[in-house]
Amino acid sequence: MGWRSTMILTRTQITYLLRVLKNRSPKGDEPNLGFVTHTDKSFTTILHQNQINGLEIDTRDGQKINVDFSSPSSFVVIAGDAFMAWSNDRIHSPSHRVIMKGEVDRYSLALFSFGNGIVEVPEELVDDKHPLQYKPFEHLGLLRFFRTDEGYKAKCPIKAYCGV
Numbered sequence: 001m002g003w004r005s006t007m008i009l010t011r012t013q014i015t016y017l018l019r020v021l022k023n024r025s026p027k028g029d030e031p032n033l034g035f036v037t038h039t040d041k042s043f044t045t046i047l048h049q050n051q052i053n054g055l056e057i058d059t060r061d062g063q064k065i066n067v068d069f070s071s072p073s074s075f076v077v078i079a080g081d082a083f084m085a086w087s088n089d090r091i092h093s094p095s096h097r098v099i100m101k102g103e104v105d106r107y108s109l110a111l112f113s114f115g116n117g118i119v120e121v122p123e124e125l126v127d128d129k130h131p132l133q134y135k136p137f138e139h140l141g142l143l144r145f146f147r148t149d150e151g152y153k154a155k156c157p158i159k160a161y162c163g164v
């Protein structure tokens with residue numbers, strides 16, 4: 001990617017959202033689903049937790065990765081839907097979920113980044129092999145769209161919001 005692509009990102013103001021989440025270890029018949037399968041609506045998400053595994057990430061080719069947070073300094077970076085759209089589908093925004101297994105409560109931190117303005121695919125990322133997949137879109141508008149019935153039920157919310 002050339003310098004112009006980088007410029008487009010650095011000119012955009014970023015809003016960060018820090019989410020602190022607790023998943024209680026399931027008691028008795030309680031379901032073990034800690035967080036339903038979803039893709040993040042962010043540009044990027046940085047995840048950290050108290051060394052209790054449970055995060056499952058689907059790869060592009062249909063494999064499942066059980067993320068192993070084996071060190072207190074482990075963290076995971078996930079590309080969100082806005083990064084996928086900006087990259088014209090070169091970067092994949094993976095589905096993921098949390099399954100609770102052991103007897104210890106799980107605490108996780110998620111730092112989401114959102115662009116404040118309009119996100120658009122840089123022209124360097126559009127060519128014959130990679131036709132334009134997304135119209136310019138307001139990133140925070142994606143969050144509003146996801147809160148509508150149409151957005152929430154869409155198979156791929158980002159495509160429903162601004163797909164070509």
Ligand SMILES: O=C(O)CCC(=O)C(=O)O
Pocket residue numbers: 019021035040047049055096098108109110
């Ligand atoms: O708790 C986790 O490890 C994942 C949380 C998550 O996927 C999210 O907050 O979007």
Ligand SMILES: [Fe+2]
Pocket residue numbers: 038039040045096
């Ligand atoms: Fe997530």
